[in-house]
Amino acid sequence: MSVKSQVSNDLELLAEEAVALALRGGATDAEAVGMEGDEFSVRVRLGQVEELTESGSRALGLRVFFEAEGGQRTASVSTSDLSRDGLESIVHAAVELAKVTGVDSFAGLPEREAFGICETDLALYFDDVDAVPPAERIEMARRCEAAAMSYDTRIQNSAGAGFDASSSRRVMVNSRGFSGGYRRSYCSFAVTPIAQDTNGSMQRDSWYSNARTPRLLESPEEVGRIAAQRALRRLGARRVPTQQCPVVFSPDVSRGLMGNLLNAADGDAIYRNASMFAGKLGEQVAGENITMVDDGTLVFERTVPATGELLRVGGFGTAPFDGDGLQTRRTVVIERGVLKELMLNTYTARKLGMQSTGKASRGLAGAPGIGGGCYYLEPGTMSAESLLAEVKNGLYVTSTMGFGTNLVTGDYSQGCSGFWIENGELAYAVEEITIAGNMKEMFRNVSAIANDLHFRGAGAVPTVRIEGMTVAGS
Amino acid sequence: MAAASSPVPFDSLDHKRYFFEKLGLTERLLERCLSEALSAGGEFADLYFEAVSSTSLGMDEGIIKTASQGISVGCGVRVLSGERTGFAYTDDLSPERLLKAARTAALIASGPQTQRVQGFTETRSPQLYPVAGASADAEIAEKIKLIERANQAARAFDPRIVQVRASINDELRRILIAASDGTFASDTQPLARFNVFVIAKDEHNTARGSSGGGGRVTLEHFDLAGKTPEHFAQEAARTALLQLDAVAAPAGEMEVVLGPGWPGVLLHEAVGHGLEADFNRKKTSAFAGLIGQQVASSKVTVVDNGTMPGRRGSLNVDDEGNATQETVLIENGILRGYLTDKLSSRLMGMANTGSGRRESYQAIPMPRMTNTYMLAGEDDPTDILKSVKRGLYAVNFGGGQVDITNGKFVFTASEAYLIEDGKVTAPVKGATLVGNGPEALKYVSMVGNDLALDEGIGTCGKAGQSVPVGVGMPTIKLDRMTVGGTGR
Known part of the structure; x- marks a missing residue:
């Protein structure tokens, strides 16, 4: 095995070969996923290159199915050893493993007619992601850090800046005739400056820019300045007394909080009774101002800063097919507070006697889970500033810490930092406090949604304000 | 700490054979690769297979x-030049x-080669864990039996357990x-984890519970008292x-x-990460x-110990080929040392x-914790509870997180009770506790004589890298901590 005789260099052929080997081993159905990618990453700190990584990798995952009385047995395997021996031994392992599993009447690949691939160009790959020479990438990280460091004398240290670029390809092939593949590109840079005040206490914060093509990255200087401002404004943070008050969530935090609406609509959690939304389909689960959409097909039109040209570019959660091989789609999960649709893959849809909503996520190993595409909360009309201006006394949260989110009961308790709001203005920074409530009530108590919807990741949620939460502090 | 089993002598095992015989490596090839890695003037290079x-x-x-089943095989090549790291895999x-x-x-690096590859010297360290064979069919049958036992025990525990x-x-x-630099080391590291997750439902409420454990152990571990499938199942169901x-959990500052x-x-988040050398060098x-x-407080002594037989965080050698050790981090309240790797110890x-x-x-390797715990004190745990007028008794946690720069940390209690007039009373809902790392342990006023390590479930994340770890502590009392509930 020291010299690898690869079955094929082509990922599709490799996946097809794995499926064929599984069928030859007696499987009634099989599905293979192949992934390959190139990664570039540089870390710069205080102007010097600290780490530089450049590599590529490929790996394969396989699921096998055996028809049995009353259902199917299934097992899965994954490997980065793509030699002929490696492939044969892992397929053999899958076949053997499947024998020990129980017969599951809901297991199995989707029906032939369910498969589909989004036909339009989703603009997920831009070949110029590789075109920027390493020296220029390093320089962008350097410039970003330098801008942050020179912004204010209270910034004398940095946890570093970085530039990452990657391109990857994914293919999926199964024995029911599905064959699909797509390529994606990604690049980003970020910086984390450290601000220090006269008494020596330190605060860090970060800012970043990310895109599918370097043409759409923001100016390193601008990103560096924002990061500096974010770190500086945390200096002098204090604690506040325990009390009940309105809480305003910045978009970075509300994205995670409101994303729980989709997590609670996860078909896997629903059929297990492990969600506060179990049995609530068609019912009011949030305020009438809440409409939450998951869309695996989002394509944006963006302006290239340098040239002003318009570019179609796919969202970070966009893909032509889901982890089951079904066409991705737009799903209004919560409409005016009513739970309209669930986040379903093929398996959980069968468990619930419903149709998949195309939300299967598939890594290499294991069966598909549930994962959305791009998601967003329908924005309101007021600006974030006027939303804040309405608060006499309350908390503006800019970051949360911890794992205090219970989707079964809805209980929510997180450590947080941010700013105290006095008479509609940010008065001072706060930290080492917690916010708590129950999400079932929190989602009904959203008293305002701002208009600042910006996609910086797969999901986007505007600034939101929630009434009646408990802040615990001194 | 009690040893799960005694270390095996080094000479009885040969971990490197797998790489030479099965993967076709030779010492000559290793030297050629290292020499190539140093060819542009790097000071140090290592290969990690x-x-x-x-x-x-x-x-x-x-x-x-x-x-x-998953198979992953590969090699990472690292080159150090001053504070710079070049890496490819x-x-x-x-x-x-x-x-x-x-x-x-x-x-x-950019320049002529300045360093030569030193002759290899094999790191010799005691064997802290058994070398399990590749999963044989018989072993799979054994595992299924264990899982079935847990399933039955959880369902038999109470009719309100509806999902297992x-x-x-x-x-x-x-x-x-x-x-x-001549470092040469090899190791074979088993790691097992048993897990039970349940949903309980009555006419009003639904709740979840989970439990688990394991370590660098073989399947026999799960026959030991307190490590059985029944134990984990009953714990998950009970919680x-x-x-x-x-x-509702109380809100505000109180005795905990x-x-x-x-x-x-708590130790892992409040002090452990803050003592990793890379953060302190920078x-x-x-x-x-x-x-x-x-x-x-002077009652607090905290160590990180990678040499505990069978523990989840233990290692015969670290991922740079050095033997692990017991490192005192805090001794009677005084900060003694940091956790270092090759780069940070040199710089x-x-x-x-x-x-x-x-x-x-x-x-790329970084300084990380192994098993981190506080040494036992002299207080009787019942006296500790009796001393609290109004507070929170937290016995199990979900996980934690820290901002190492400002020292603020959180950890989320999954099983906790109110303490009223020295008595443990009502169970409370999950709540996040928040504190400041360099301050929190100053409020430790009592330390119990009942040191225990966790069951073997910890995974620590840092800069996107996850590694298995252990934590441990006796019962302790903190005079002041903020509890993030919604109640009074």
């Missing part, structure tokens, strides 16, 4: 639904691809490290049922008693420059504590 085989079996709704171990990775990593998932995940990780009737074992995650940690200073002029760890061959 890794072959991991993992298996996962899971029962869900009474049937074995999940059976999966490959999942193809052919000489051409290895040499290409070495050439890529080499380019972090039980699983066993294990892996065998083989590593070989060769470095230009879920408890939550059905839980009241933490139970023994897993609540030691002065980005709230603990930077505090060595020799009081950072905790900071400190001893290497054998703390260089990495998630896989695709990642």
